[in-house]
Amino acid sequence: MIRDQEFLSDIAFYCIENSKKLGATDVGVKVIHSVSENVSFRNKKLDESNRADSFAVNLTTYIEKKKSSINSSDLSKSNLEKLIERCIDATKITPSDENNSLPDKDLMSKEIRDLNLYDETHYPNDKKIEFLKNVEETASTEEKIVNTEAGFTENKNNFILANSNGFLGGYKTSNFSSSCVAVSRINGAMERDYEFGSTRFLQDMMKPEEIGKIAADKAIKKLGPKKIKSEKIGVIFDKRISKGILSTLASAISASAIARGTSFLKDQINSEVFPNSINIIDDPKIEKGLGSQNFDSEGVETNSLKLVENGILKNYLIDTYYGKKLNLKSNGRSGGTTNLYFENGTLSFKDLLNSEKKFLYITETIGHGGNIITGDYSVGASGFMVEDGELTYPVSEITIAGNFKEMFKNITLANDLEMKYSTNAPTLLINQMTVAGK
Amino acid sequence: MSNFFKETDIDTSQAEAIVTETLKNCDDGELYLENHKSESIVLDDNKIKSSTYNSDLGYGFRAVTGEVVAYSHSNDISKESLRKSSDNLKDTLKSKKGTYNHEIPKTNNKYYENINPIESKTFDSKIDLLNSVNNYLRSKGSIVNQVTANFLGEHKSIEIIRSDNQVLKDDRPLVRFNVSVVLEKDGKKETGVYGVGGRQSYDDYLKDGSWKDVCDEAFRIANVNLESKPAPAGEMKVVLGPGWPAILIHEAIGHGLEGDFNRKKTSAFHNLMGQQVASEGVTIVDDGTLHQRRGSLTIDDEGTPTENTVLIENGILKNYMQDRLNARLMGTKSTGSGRRESYKHVVLPRMRNTMMLSGKYSQDEMISSVDKGIFAVSFGGGQVDITSGKFVFNCTEAYEINNGKIGSPIKGATLIGDGPSILKEVSLVGNDMKLDPGIGTCGKAGQGVPVGVAQPSILINKMTVGGTKL
16 A cells, blocks of 8 residues: 555655754655556566555755755665765765856745546556557467567555655556567567556556557567668658657757756747747646646746747746756756657648658667767657658668757657646657668 | 664564564565765856765665465554554465575675765865865866766665574675766857765765876867767678676666566567577676775675676577576575665666677777768766667767768667677777776666666667768
8 A cells, every 4th residue: 555645754854854953954855656557468478566665865954055865765864864864964075056046936836736536546567467468469379479578567656755945745646557578580580679668547448459569569560571772751750750850959058958958959048949930838737637736846936838939949948947057947847858759740740751762761770879079969769761751661770870960950840649647749750860770 | 783772672583583483484574774874066157066975874674475465564663553564465465375595605705895974084184185186177167167066975784684583684885986067169058077986985986086087088078079960870890899888788688688588588588598590709797795885795685695797608698587486486595686665665686787899900990990880988977778679878979981981970879789689789899998987877667776887889781870860
């Protein structure tokens, strides 16, 4: 069972009081309990069952403008007492930084709205097993599928965030997720693909047959890939990876990257960064949203933000510390974005594929080839060639490369946005990129 | 050594009794206890950005029968919590019956001392050193735009209680010291990163001003990159420098030779045992026994002593890396490769220090044999799809080679290749094997563990370079 608010608040108060007794002028603390149950299957047999019961305390103490932190999974008061003492000792000898402080009181979240983030339903392990059997049954129908793996995870969380300015807030959240990985084989060569669903409520989970079928179909379609020759070509990003463009944007407009001067978008506020048809929104208050929250990781109220409006960069993602450095108020983005998405484009998926004679359609990238400082981008990729609007053959062992500044300006969006993850994008085309192959 | 049952309502013999009772009808399993202390102190933008101390304590209780793993972990070391975990494991495996394998090799070897690096250097002196790093780098001129430096130190005590009261223990120190510098010149910004570390105290790596070498190296890399031109795109010859570029070996070959993927036949290598998978002259080992190295372990996380496992000998595939579960199912023995990130994670077969051994050629011979290609000296990181065998890694310092001569530096680019075939493209193996500086972390199934790599310079006949210049 997940521990209640009272149990977590008790620990939070204990930490605040003891820190103050030892000389802290300000204190921030988070206490978390999570229980997670996971079952995984392989080739229609039970493979692993895993139960996790985890506690965490994250405490930050301030003495004027000095700051230090501790984290602990051991909630016993004797242990916490020792750690608080250690934290205060470290705080005393850490150099001051004028930007260290708790958030401004008037920015703190005042009320907690029920965003429908907690489903108390417990899905027992034998039900999970039933679900996974159906996933794998569907995934392994085709002869070309030689291996399947499937998993179901149920996660329940509760937390309390408190500080010495009197803020206290917290709530329960839940998450159900299920995945299937299928391996296909032809002539001794194998390919792997997957499908994945994640929801706040059990009733919203994809059907097991759907998960299995999508994973298998995708793995089979990838069989027999070719390596293409190097060329400049329009690259279409499948929905599974197009959201990566938004994650890059989020890193580049975080107040830390801007304040440190380590972003390719430094000094670009109120400038045109995307084509004028593009709007990008970060909305924390979506009911049942996977990225939804009432307040950020410092307790600051979060509201919907238009990050990009008609192609123009309008807002950074600001926390208290870097906000002070930039002379800007926190906009409740300590901890990053919430539910981040592109507003839908106008072209249908089909029309996008038909908008030129030939495209490269990418379904997967590998490697960490994005450089936030310079904007340079180069990653391994696999996908399909598109000719006259049709996916003609699978492609692999190639790279795609460009620079984000240029790539952002050459984006065309399809109108097939789905809210499946916490960061979501429709299928998108980037006009010209360099593909390296043969 | 931690006493995990002090201050709890349970003693060692009661815990042992629960373990023996829970595992009596299982093939394998153990109670794994962990007390993990770690610290992170970061200097950034001229300030001490954060100082954090972490204290993590918990257990992971595992029961294995056949192919099925039941696992339960918790922070609460108590009679009630262990009983609950035990019931959970028994319930998962209720329809199965196994025979416990009591055999586990013993060792008296130790590859590192039981020191606590966090306590063996004062907090003050760490702050002082970080400030010295900042001042030293910034004194190199106004070209220095940003400096980040950090200490990461940890001490992990583990105890493994197996059925019938077998207890195995290990205490593992680990440190890492990192410097990152951003330079700006003519509106262009580039980064250089360098770090050192291993299973010793911080001062073993930083004494006598050797921290300045770390700074100088980060500065040098950033400086080289300021002059970089767009990288070429397409297939060409690639010379890899010695040391850290062995990420290539780790990604291209290492993951594909882990026991689990081969038992499940999802690795591109699963049917290649005993076959030629690399050019003659290529020998690759995975060694857990190097003293004080980042990837070394006295015993693995199942209690098996580590060893030096030969993976590829003169081009022939010889062994996979095994934990106990996969070894049992494949009819072989554990190679001491069973690892987990923490008590929160199940054991998987993992790499330790993966090394390609020296051959006979000099780096100069390699470079002068290349008409058109690139020379890659340092990498950021890599990734592999073990099923298709395709792997990538990102250059952070590379140069073009024209007519046998090293030319201009080129921008960071991803290199992509095919694991099972890449080692057949290795045409020359250098005589200059070098270990990496002690900075690697390998990710698999969401678990990060410290690893090392090593290799000599090598010449690869053909690889795809993912630049922008056609």
